[in-house]
Amino acid sequence: MNAASPSRAGWALVLPLVAFIAIAFLAPIATMLLQSVHDPEIADLMPRTREALARWDGISVPQNGAQAVTADLRAASAANQISRLAQRLNRERSGFRALIDVTARQLDRNPDTELAQIDPGWSDPDLWRLLARVTSPWTGQHLLNALDLTVTADGAIVRQEEARRLYVDLFLRTAWVAALVTLICALLGYPYAYAMAAAGPSLRALLLFLVLLPFWTSLLVRATAWIVLLQRRGVINEGLLAMGVIGETGRLDMIYNMTGTIIVMVHVLLPFFVLPLYSVMAGLPASYVRASASLGAHPLRTFARVYLPLTYPGVAAGGLLVFILSLGYYVTPALVGGRTGQLISNQIAFHMQRSLNWGLAAALGTLLLLAVLLLALTLPRLAERGGLRA
Amino acid sequence: MNRLARLGFYLLCGLIAAFLVLPLLVIVPLSFNPEPYFSFTPAMLRLDPMGWSLRWYREIAESAQWRLALRNSLSIAAVVTPLAAILGTMAALGLRRLPTRPRKMVAVIIASPLVVPVILFATGIYFFLAPLGLTQSFTGIILAHTALAAPYVVVTVGSTLTTFDERLLRAASILGSPPLSAFLKVTLPLIAPGIASGALFAFVTSFDEAVIALFLAGYDQRTIPLQMWSGVRDQLSPAVLAAATLMVLLVTIVMLAAMFIARSVRSAGARR
Numbered sequence: 001m002n003a004a005s006p007s008r009a010g011w012a013l014v015l016p017l018v019a020f021i022a023i024a025f026l027a028p029i030a031t032m033l034l035q036s037v038h039d040p041e042i043a044d045l046m047p048r049t050r051e052a053l054a055r056w057d058g059i060s061v062p063q064n065g066a067q068a069v070t071a072d073l074r075a076a077s078a079a080n081q082i083s084r085l086a087q088r089l090n091r092e093r094s095g096f097r098a099l100i101d102v103t104a105r106q107l108d109r110n111p112d113t114e115l116a117q118i119d120p121g122w123s124d125p126d127l128w129r130l131l132a133r134v135t136s137p138w139t140g141q142h143l144l145n146a147l148d149l150t151v152t153a154d155g156a157i158v159r160q161e162e163a164r165r166l167y168v169d170l171f172l173r174t175a176w177v178a179a180l181v182t183l184i185c186a187l188l189g190y191p192y193a194y195a196m197a198a199a200g201p202s203l204r205a206l207l208l209f210l211v212l213l214p215f216w217t218s219l220l221v222r223a224t225a226w227i228v229l230l231q232r233r234g235v236i237n238e239g240l241l242a243m244g245v246i247g248e249t250g251r252l253d254m255i256y257n258m259t260g261t262i263i264v265m266v267h268v269l270l271p272f273f274v275l276p277l278y279s280v281m282a283g284l285p286a287s288y289v290r291a292s293a294s295l296g297a298h299p300l301r302t303f304a305r306v307y308l309p310l311t312y313p314g315v316a317a318g319g320l321l322v323f324i325l326s327l328g329y330y331v332t333p334a335l336v337g338g339r340t341g342q343l344i345s346n347q348i349a350f351h352m353q354r355s356l357n358w359g360l361a362a363a364l365g366t367l368l369l370l371a372v373l374l375l376a377l378t379l380p381r382l383a384e385r386g387g388l389r390a
Numbered sequence: 391m392n393r394l395a396r397l398g399f400y401l402l403c404g405l406i407a408a409f410l411v412l413p414l415l416v417i418v419p420l421s422f423n424p425e426p427y428f429s430f431t432p433a434m435l436r437l438d439p440m441g442w443s444l445r446w447y448r449e450i451a452e453s454a455q456w457r458l459a460l461r462n463s464l465s466i467a468a469v470v471t472p473l474a475a476i477l478g479t480m481a482a483l484g485l486r487r488l489p490t491r492p493r494k495m496v497a498v499i500i501a502s503p504l505v506v507p508v509i510l511f512a513t514g515i516y517f518f519l520a521p522l523g524l525t526q527s528f529t530g531i532i533l534a535h536t537a538l539a540a541p542y543v544v545v546t547v548g549s550t551l552t553t554f555d556e557r558l559l560r561a562a563s564i565l566g567s568p569p570l571s572a573f574l575k576v577t578l579p580l581i582a583p584g585i586a587s588g589a590l591f592a593f594v595t596s597f598d599e600a601v602i603a604l605f606l607a608g609y610d611q612r613t614i615p616l617q618m619w620s621g622v623r624d625q626l627s628p629a630v631l632a633a634a635t636l637m638v639l640l641v642t643i644v645m646l647a648a649m650f651i652a653r654s655v656r657s658a659g660a661r662r
Contacts, residue, residue, distance in 0.1 A: 007488055010485065011488065012484065013483050013485075016477055021540070024533040028518035031518040035517050195400070210410050213410070224631065225634065227626075233428065235430070330509040369506065
């Protein structure tokens with residue numbers, strides 16, 4: 001560590017972690033972004049078709065297209081990849097699976113059959129336009145799907161049919177839940193942080209302990225605890241039943257739905273609101289409030305005109321943190337959300353693990369990442385401009 | 391505030407405090423339930439000693455799955471914690487030597503794993519590791535957990551460094567101490583509490599992490615959070631409550647240790 005070049009020593013010390021994060025974190029994120037627009041699966045299975053259609057004018061039925069498809073299907077059949085190809089193509093347009101299956105079977109029997117004789121579908125220019133699009137390894141399809149948009153046969157971008165519109169609503173619902181959770185955290189967290197700031201040292205230590213205990217406790221443990229409390233045969237329902245408040249048929253559904261997701265998310269995120277707000281409140285000199293009071297202002301007026309504005313930075317910091325964390329929450333909705341309390345993250349996991357539509361998962365992830373980054377970059381600046389910075 | 395308003399205010403805060411901790415405390419007695427239910431039996435409510443049992447603790451202690459999960463979680467954290475502590479401490483020491491603008495950029499890169507939703511990291515690292523054949527391996531989990539944990543170490547060590555007086559190092563060098571021994575004898579003891587609490591954070595981050603593990607762990611890499619995950623989602627069994635109680639106990643002990651470290655930092659600061 002040469003004192004003459006402190007910044008060179010600095011770089012040498014910083015570099016290992018930066019390199020580590022670049023490889024272990026940034027590269028995976030970049031891979032996800034790439035995956036949302038790059039999908040070579042069909043292109044790899046139909047290389048000749050891809051090449052033949054890359055130079056096609058897109059109007060008439062391509063001349064060398066049938067030959068290329070025939071060669072690709074026979075190669076795929078020889079490699080036992082027909083069902084994979086058929087399934088993958090079917091995702092682009094329903095009915096494609098049957099067409100591929102029939103065609104491949106016919107070609108197996110008689111390799112010289114004309115495609116158009118096997119199925120008239122092959123003389124439809126729309127089908128070839130679709131093939132030209134899906135055999136390109138680069139695709140905007142997943143991103144469009146994630147926005148409930150689709151491409152028609154003639155290349156126009158339109159909204160999905162009503163029944164297949166899922167994700168825009170889900171994004172909006174996620175944002176709405178995040179806003180609601182943030183609001184509830186603010187309503188509960190503000191008085192609590194104030195009590196911490198105003199309390200004597202031992203009560204303050206107790207209140208701090210009570211926030212930090214759930215903060216440090218495993219998410220899984222907290223979800224378990226709330227399931228125990230809220231489920232239909234849980235502690236609260238049994239208690240209300242024993243006290244005669246509700247009847248056997250009147251058990252409350254408080255979990256495995258959106259209510260459960262919101263209750264548990266508030267519990268999980270409340271410390272993230274309280275702690276930054278408390279650190280702002282603890283740093284405020286008491287003299288402002290005293291000055292306002294001694295000048296004759298009513299306590300409520302003092303609070304609204306003096307104290308509250310001084311604590312805005314804490315409210316903004318805590319609120320932003322809670323909002324951003326809620327947007328990407330996965331564990332809690334997955335465990336306590338049931339069918340109706342799922343958020344966008346759960347849909348990403350679903351496409352990763354169950355439907356195996358990785359391109360769509362990556363596209364949804366890309367949009368979520370964009371939303372989070374946009375908020376993280378713009379909101380603090382907006383708050384600053386709005387005079388929220390005391 | 392008049393008396394009534396003050397009373398109402400403290401009542402409200404008491405309720406919020408109850409909301410924060412009561413759910414955690416409810417699972418403790420329920421974990422001694424002799425029956426496979428998630429509610430109190432009449433015998434438990436009568437405080438009849440026969441109505442309480444260690445059945446579920448015995449079950450997790452004897453279960454090969456839980457023991458494997460514990461061993462996996464501890465082994466992963468045992469690699470992640472020192473790795474994150476070393477990388478994070480070095481970066482925190484280096485950051486303050488950089489000129490302002492690059493420092494801010496580097497700080498953003500280092501903090502990025504904390505801002506981006508974990509589900510996206512999990513998705514991305516799955517895509518990234520799948521072609522390398524590292525998806526069902528400890529290596530992948532350790533890489534990801536270290537990336538999630540190291541930023542915390544940078545934060546905690548960085549905050550101890552704000553009170554660190556650079557003149558001490560100059561004094562050491564004037565007195566003829568080579569840089570390495572100055573680091574070992576002057577810097578390290580002074581920032582040790584920051585490293586310790588950062589390492590604690592790193593340990594908890596790894597030990598508690600579920601999403602990365604869900605995506606990257608195969609059956610042989612199951613961790614405690616995964617074991618609890620399936621206990622909550624698939625086969626709701628009170629054994630989960632026993633495990634949860636043990637984890638609350640662990641957290642309480644760790645928190646008391648952290649508060650002890652914080653106090654020793656403060657008294658060390660006062661001595662200076």
